[in-house]
Every structure is written in structure tokens, then in C-alpha cells.
Amino acid sequence: xxxxxxxxxxxxxxxxxxxxxxxxxxxxxxxxxxxxxxxxxxxxxxxxxxxxxxxxxxxxxxxxxxxxxxxxxxxxxxxxxxxxxxxxxxxxxxxxxxxxxxxxxxxxxxxxxxxxxxxxxxxxxxxxxxxxxxxxxxxxxxxxxxxxxxxxxxxxxxxxxxxxxxxxxxxxxxxxxxxxxxxxxxxxxxxxxxxxxxxxxxxxxxxxxxxxxxxxxxxxxxxxxxxxxxxxxxxxxxxxxxxxxxxxxxxxxxxxxxxxxxxxxxxxxxxxxxxxxxxxxxxxxxxxxxxxxxxxxxxxxxxxxxxxxxxxxxxxxxxxxxxxxxxxxxxxxxxxxxxxxxxxxxxxxxxxxxxxxxxxxxxxxxxxxxxxxxxxxxxxxxxxxxxxxxxxxxxxxxxxxxxxxxxxxxxxxxxxxxxxxxxxxxxxxxxxxxxxxxxxxxxxxxxxxxxxxxxxxxxxxxxxxxxxxxxxxxxxxxxxxxxxxxxxxxxxxxxxxxxxxxxxxxxxxxxxxx
Numbered sequence: 001x002x003x004x005x006x007x008x009x010x011x012x013x014x015x016x017x018x019x020x021x022x023x024x025x026x027x028x029x030x031x032x033x034x035x036x037x038x039x040x041x042x043x044x045x046x047x048x049x050x051x052x053x054x055x056x057x058x059x060x061x062x063x064x065x066x067x068x069x070x071x072x073x074x075x076x077x078x079x080x081x082x083x084x085x086x087x088x089x090x091x092x093x094x095x096x097x098x099x100x101x102x103x104x105x106x107x108x109x110x111x112x113x114x115x116x117x118x119x120x121x122x123x124x125x126x127x128x129x130x131x132x133x134x135x136x137x138x139x140x141x142x143x144x145x146x147x148x149x150x151x152x153x154x155x156x157x158x159x160x161x162x163x164x165x166x167x168x169x170x171x172x173x174x175x176x177x178x179x180x181x182x183x184x185x186x187x188x189x190x191x192x193x194x195x196x197x198x199x200x201x202x203x204x205x206x207x208x209x210x211x212x213x214x215x216x217x218x219x220x221x222x223x224x225x226x227x228x229x230x231x232x233x234x235x236x237x238x239x240x241x242x243x244x245x246x247x248x249x250x251x252x253x254x255x256x257x258x259x260x261x262x263x264x265x266x267x268x269x270x271x272x273x274x275x276x277x278x279x280x281x282x283x284x285x286x287x288x289x290x291x292x293x294x295x296x297x298x299x300x301x302x303x304x305x306x307x308x309x310x311x312x313x314x315x316x317x318x319x320x321x322x323x324x325x326x327x328x329x330x331x332x333x334x335x336x337x338x339x340x341x342x343x344x345x346x347x348x349x350x351x352x353x354x355x356x357x358x359x360x361x362x363x364x365x366x367x368x369x370x371x372x373x374x375x376x377x378x379x380x381x382x383x384x385x386x387x388x389x390x391x392x393x394x395x396x397x398x399x400x401x402x403x404x405x406x407x408x409x410x411x412x413x414x415x416x417x418x419x420x421x422x423x424x425x426x427x428x429x430x431x432x433x434x435x436x437x438x439x440x441x442x443x444x445x446x447x448x449x450x451x452x453x454x455x456x457x458x459x460x461x462x463x464x465x466x467x468x469x470x471x472x473x474x475x476x477x478x479x480x481x482x483x484x485x486x487x488x489x490x491x492x493x494x495x496x497x498x499x500x501x502x503x504x505x506x507x508x509x510x511x512x513x514x
Contacts, residue, residue, distance in 0.1 A: 001209040003453035007194025009048040013055035032193030054095040075446035115293035127167035156245035197449040207256040215464020238275030255310035288323030302341035302349040308356035329367040336378035345391040347404035387420030399428040399437035403462035410465040471510035
């Protein structure tokens with residue numbers, strides 16, 4: 001399932017600044033990029049507005065880099081804040097603006113516990129912030145150069161690619177490496193003149209869309225074609241990455257792939273499922289939680305909930321699941337939400353945590369029951385007047401946040417909030433079936449990027465959860481003398497591993513359609 005990652009101001013600005021430092025070539029590409037940034041100079045986003053203005057040589061105006069810095073740091077997990085401050089400082093340094101505050105904390109560039117992407121990024125930041133009296137370390141140069149191959153963006157990540165080029169641009173003898181890297185970057189210039197965050201997110205799109213199509217009873221041959229592709233791109237360690245261009249496996253893609261393959265045909269895909277489950281267990285943290293990337297990196301609530309959902313149908317690892325549920329309960333915030341994850345919407349982690357608690361409702365301790373109730377209460381009390389939900393409290397409604405919330409509302413006794421949310425969601429549907437929404441996924445956190453197919457997939461997944469609650473009933477159609485029967489589809493992503501009682505927390509009573 002393929003869709004294009006749309007252009008982003010951040011990468012476009014970094015490319016323009018680098019091109020201007022090199023001082024030649026790519027005239028047409030530069031003109032198109034300038035026009036793209038001009039259109040976004042008045043962006044409502046703090047970072048986009050400041051970055052576009054800096055790249056265009058218009059000063060930073062309002063907001064200032066310091067304002068952008070504080071706005072960004074407040075939206076990242078605690079464990080990443082030191083590195084994120086240094087990263088924002090480096091971004092404005094790359095753009096020729098050095099007034100975002102000096103971050104001298106050595107932890108910002110300590111690569112000891114970082115996964116490969118973050119390690120390369122930290123080394124690039126270290127080099128960018130180095131003064132003339134402190135030349136770039138040769139070992140650092142060797143690491144940075146190792147990511148450069150003409151025609152290929154390392155791990156599909158253009159943000160890291162451009163950061164590396166900025167780190168190397170003033171290093172003697174690196175001129176050809178930088179020029180080759182620029183040519184590679186411009187092969188991904190979009191029609192609107194901008195550059196994207198990543199080359200693609202095809203594997204992430206595939207696993208989410210596959211799960212959603214299962215919920216919609218898509219033709220089995222289509223689902224097996226999707227599964228066949230996933231089996232072909234599974235890594236040797238059993239995991240998956242967001243794109244088949246990347247080698248670093250991530251928990252997000254791996255968990256959803258496990259869910260999809262299990263729901264489609266657990267017997268046929270037993271071997272890849274088992275390898276993937278082993279890969280997930282291998283990165284489990286000592287605190288019972290699970291990280292996004294690699295063993296020894298910080299555990300995160302969203303990833304932990306995702307692993308619980310993947311393991312729940314496997315009929316084993318009970319002790320792992322219970323420890324993960326305790327980790328989740330311990331990380332829940334007083335208002336019922338969780339620390340920031342990889343989505344701009346707090347509802348993303350909420351719906352995954354809610355599903356994780358529902359699969360183990362009966363055998364879990366009171367803290368897990370309380371966690372589930374607090375999630376439901378938060379969602380029910382933050383619904384906007386139009387029926388939709390925003391990314392954060394008091395934010396205007398958007399389709400993808402509404403889809404996340406609808407998955408939770410579909411599990412509640414009262415159908416009215418779910419009906420209002422579904423009504424709002426469907427007002428955002430285009431004539432071709434697609435759903436219009438704001439960017440939601442983040443990378444690196446908290447910078448949003450946009451792949452429209454993901455909105456379609458999550459909306460379809462939410463509607464699958466909704467239709468699971470609707471019992472077939474007779475509907476009298478005006479002007480006709482007979483009854484039409486409503487149809488009901490089964491959403492597999494919320495089916496527990498055991499066979500539930502006819503009515504239980506994991507199998508709530510169905511609503512009757514009016």
C-alpha cells in the first residue's frame with residue numbers, strides 16, 4: 001500500500017540553506033523550493049514559520065527561534081528533551097541563525113544508549129554546533145560519511161540525510177560527498193517544490209491498511225497479496241521497518257504486522273508471526289515496557305500498548321503482558337492521558353492503550369481496570385460540539401483524531417457519542433472515499449509529517465470497530481413495503497484470544513440500529 005509522503009518546510013529549508021552554502025547548481029530546483037517556502041512563511045506552526053523565514057533570509061521575525069524551541073521541547077517525551085533542545089539549536093545554526101540558546105549539556109550528543117538513527121543525528125548535531133576552535137572529530141566524520149551513497153537516502157530519512165550534509169559541508173575534502181548528497185536529495189523533490197521528511201512510509205501504510213481492510217471484509221485475495229508483500233520484506237531479525245528502504249526494525253510496524261497476519265490466517269503465517277513475536281520480546285525493557293527501537297532504549301507507553309495488542313492473541317507470554325499492563329498503568333497521567341508518543345494526537349496512544357486493557361479486563365488488577373475507565377472518561381468528556389475530536393484538549397476537530405476516539409467510543413455502553421463522532425468523521429470524506437485530515441504522525445518528534453493514506457486507513461479501522469457493535473436489525477425504508485436488513489461486519493483487532501462470554505467487557509452487548 002503506497003502513498004507519497006508530502007513536502008515539509010523543515011527539510012525544504014535545510015536543503016535551500018545547504019544549496020546556498022555550496023553556491024552553485026540546481027537553479028530550477030532552488031527556484032521551486034523558494035516558491036514553496038514563500039507559500040509557507042506565514043504558517044500557523046511556530047517552527048514552520050520561523051524556519052521558512054530564516055531559510056529565505058527574511059530574519060526569523062515572529063515567532064523567534066527561542067519561542068519555537070520552547071514550543072517544541074514541551075511536546076516531546078522527557079527522555080528526549082535534552083537532545084531535542086540541541087537539535088533545534090542545530091537546525092537554526094544550519095539556517096544561519098544562532099540565537100536559539102546554547103545547549104552545552106553533553107547528554108545531548110551522548111550516543112551510548114541511542115539507536116542507530118538517533119546516534120547519527122546526535123553526531124551530526126555535535127558537528128554542526130562545534131566551534132571553529134573545536135574541529136569535527138575524524139571518527140565522527142567517518143560515521144557521517146558512512147551514511148552517504150549517491151542515489152540512496154540512508155534509511156529513507158531525508159532529515160538525517162540533510163543534517164549529515166550540513167555537518168560535513170565545512171569539513172575539508174568533503175565537497176564531492178556534499179554535492180552528491182544534494183543531488184540525491186533533489187531526486188525526491190515533490191511537484192510543489194518541497195522536500196519530504198522521508199522517501200516513503202510504505203510498510204507502515206501497508207500494515208495499517210491491511211488491518212483496516214480486514215475490518216472491512218476486503219476480498220481475501222487482496223489481503224493475502226498484502227500479507228505476501230509483508231513476508232517478503234520482513235527483516236532477518238523478525239521485525240519490520242516503516243519502509244523497505246530501512247534496516248532498523250521498529251516496534252510500531254512489527255506489532256501491527258503481527259496483528260494483521262494473525263487475523264488474516266494465523267496458521268498460514270505461523271512462522272513469520274513467531275519470528276516477529278520473538279523480535280518484540282527481545283527488546284523488552286527491564287521496567288516491563290517496550291521501546292520503539294532496539295533493546296536498552298527507553299520504554300514508551302504507546303509502543304507497550306501496541307505490543308500487548310500483538311501478543312494478546314498468541315496465547316502465551318502472559319507474564320510479559322501483565323508486566324506491560326502495569327508499566328502502562330504507572331505511566332498514565334492524572335488526566336487519563338499518556339506522555340507524548342509518535343502522533344500529534346494524544347488519542348493515538350489512548351486508543352491503543354484502551355484496546356490493550358480490554359483484551360485482559362477480567363484477569364487484570366484494579367489498576368488496569370482504573371486505567372481503562374479513566375481513558376474512556378477522558379474521551380467522553382472532551383468531545384467537541386461538532387461530534388469530533390482534536391489532537392489536544394480544546395483543539396478543533398480533525399478526522400484522524402476523531403477516528404482514534406471512535407475506536408474507544410465504540411466500546412462504551414452509550415452509543416450516542418460514537419454516533420456523533422462517526423457523523424463528524426463522515427463529513428470529512430471526499431467523493432473518492434478518502435478522508436481529509438491534518439498531519440498526525442511525527443518524525444523526529446514533535447515535527448508532523450503527512451501521508452494521507454494513513455488517515456484513510458485509521459478511519460476505516462475505526463468504522464470497523466463501530467460496525468462490530470451494530471446488531472443487524474430491520475430498517476423500514478420510506479416508500480417501500482418491505483424491510484431492508486442492516487449488515488454488520490466484525491473488527492478483528494479487538495477480538496480476545498479466548499472465547500468470551502456472550503456479554504463481557506471484551507465482547508460488549510451490541511447496539512440496535514434505529
